[in-house]
Amino acid sequence: MPESTAVPRVRRAADVTVGDELPSTTIHVDRARLVQYAGASLDRNRIHWDEPFAKAVGLPDVIAHGMFTMGAAVTLVCDWVGDAGRVVEYGTRFTRPVVVPYESGADLEVSGVVKAVDPESRRVTVELTATAAGEKVLGRAVAVARLD
Amino acid sequence: MPVNADFQGRTYPPMEPYGVSAAKIREFAEAVGSADPVHTDVDAARARGYADVIAPPTFAVLIAQQCDAQLIADPDAGIDFSRVVHGEQKFVHHRPLTAGDSIVGTLHVDTVREAGGHAMVTTRTELATEGGEPVCTATSTIVIRGGE
Numbered sequence: 001m002p003e004s005t006a007v008p009r010v011r012r013a014a015d016v017t018v019g020d021e022l023p024s025t026t027i028h029v030d031r032a033r034l035v036q037y038a039g040a041s042l043d044r045n046r047i048h049w050d051e052p053f054a055k056a057v058g059l060p061d062v063i064a065h066g067m068f069t070m071g072a073a074v075t076l077v078c079d080w081v082g083d084a085g086r087v088v089e090y091g092t093r094f095t096r097p098v099v100v101p102y103e104s105g106a107d108l109e110v111s112g113v114v115k116a117v118d119p120e121s122r123r124v125t126v127e128l129t130a131t132a133a134g135e136k137v138l139g140r141a142v143a144v145a146r147l148d
Numbered sequence: 149m150p151v152n153a154d155f156q157g158r159t160y161p162p163m164e165p166y167g168v169s170a171a172k173i174r175e176f177a178e179a180v181g182s183a184d185p186v187h188t189d190v191d192a193a194r195a196r197g198y199a200d201v202i203a204p205p206t207f208a209v210l211i212a213q214q215c216d217a218q219l220i221a222d223p224d225a226g227i228d229f230s231r232v233v234h235g236e237q238k239f240v241h242h243r244p245l246t247a248g249d250s251i252v253g254t255l256h257v258d259t260v261r262e263a264g265g266h267a268m269v270t271t272r273t274e275l276a277t278e279g280g281e282p283v284c285t286a287t288s289t290i291v292i293r294g295g296e
Contacts, residue, residue, distance in 0.1 A: 010196075027181060040172075040179035041210055057230065066234045071180035071206035078205070083196055084184040084244075087205040091238030091287075143205070 010082040013122035013147040022080045022112035022126065027072050029064055029098060029132075030105035037068040051102065063097035064106070069137055070094075073110045073130045077143045080112070080126075086145045088123070093139035098132045106132050115142070122147045151267035151292055152226045153260045160218050160255040165278055166211045170247040173203045180204055190247075202244035209237065212273040212286035215255040219271060220290075227269070227292055235268065236289040242282045250278045258287075265294035 034048050043065055046053040054062045070092050078084035100106045109131045116125035128141040170190070177187035182204045185192035193201045220227050245251065252275070259270045268291050275284040 033179075037179040040175045041213075043213065067206060067209050067237065068180065070237060071176075071182075071204060071209075074205050075180060075182045075184075078182060078184050084182060084186055084204055085196065085198060085202045087241065089238070089240050090205045091236070093236045094234050 008082040010086060010148045011080065013117060013119060013124060016114055016117050016124050016147065018114055018117055020114040022076055022114075024109065024111035025076055027108040027110065028105055029068075029072075029100055029108055031062065031100060031102060033105075034062065034064055034068065034100060037065055037071075041065065041067060043067065059097070060099050062100050062102075064100055064108075066094035066097075069098055069108060069130060070141070072108060073128050073138060073141060074143055076110050076112050076128065077126050077145060081145045081147065086147065087143055088146050089144035090142070092128075092141035094137070095139040096132075096135050096137045098137050108132050108137070112143075150226055150262075151260055151269060152224060155219065155222075155225050155257045155269075156260040158219075158257045160215070163215055163218075163253045163255075165250040165252050166214070168203065168245050168247055168249040168251060170201050172210075173201050173207065173245075173247055176207050176210065177204050180206065198244065198246055200247040202246050205239060205241065206237075207245055208239055208241075208275060208284045208286050209288075211251055211253050211275055212288065215253040215273040216271055216288060216290075218255055219257060219269070227267075227290075231293040233291045233293060234288070235291040236270075236287075238287045240285040240287075242284060245275075245283060249283065251275050251283060252278055267292040267294070 112126045112128045130138040254274045256272045270289045273286045
């Protein structure tokens, strides 16, 4: 396979230990971002961009798509692995909505820790934690990646 | 109207093929904030051994939710969309979704159950190429909030 300077190396399972922490990140979410995700994902539910509508159905404000939060959070794993295509499993529960006020938006804080390493298959299991406004927004967010 | 428990175990006919495009992959990757060049740079993707640019791990939801719509929009299922909340989502990737793929989704209704005054419906969409190669299994649980 040709080497390219633009392409990072894929992490090696032999270099990973249970308990390793992934570098955490903060993702700012604003209304423009949600409109962008609505268009990209074709999920145009009004609760994700129309404040009067969201409030009329009993929400505190516009909320992010759960799938936006799930998709944004896993970029932490993709970057750490070095190839998004190595994420072979990814699941989560949506425990709380990410409320996105017009003025301030929201900050999504994402961290991850290695829970299992299988040297045989070179599969590693990463548990992600995602919080907004101090509350966990994803539950049992687990990604499995196949490393080198 | 309660959710129709008779739908448990139902399998829908395969959907019309969905053409995975490099443009949609780029749009989706930008929306979730994934900077991995494997989504946008065909040379980077090929350097990793893929035939073309590949989709981020949660891209499959775009196809899976089109499949889910068959159930949600079915009046006999008794699902009030205004009361639907996304509860859980999981992807198992047999290989990455790749630009140029023509993907057929087949929707299975795995479970329909009532819990705490709410209904929970778990669907599974099997995504495969038109030639029958399995690509992704997307499992979703929606919660239909009970009436007041």
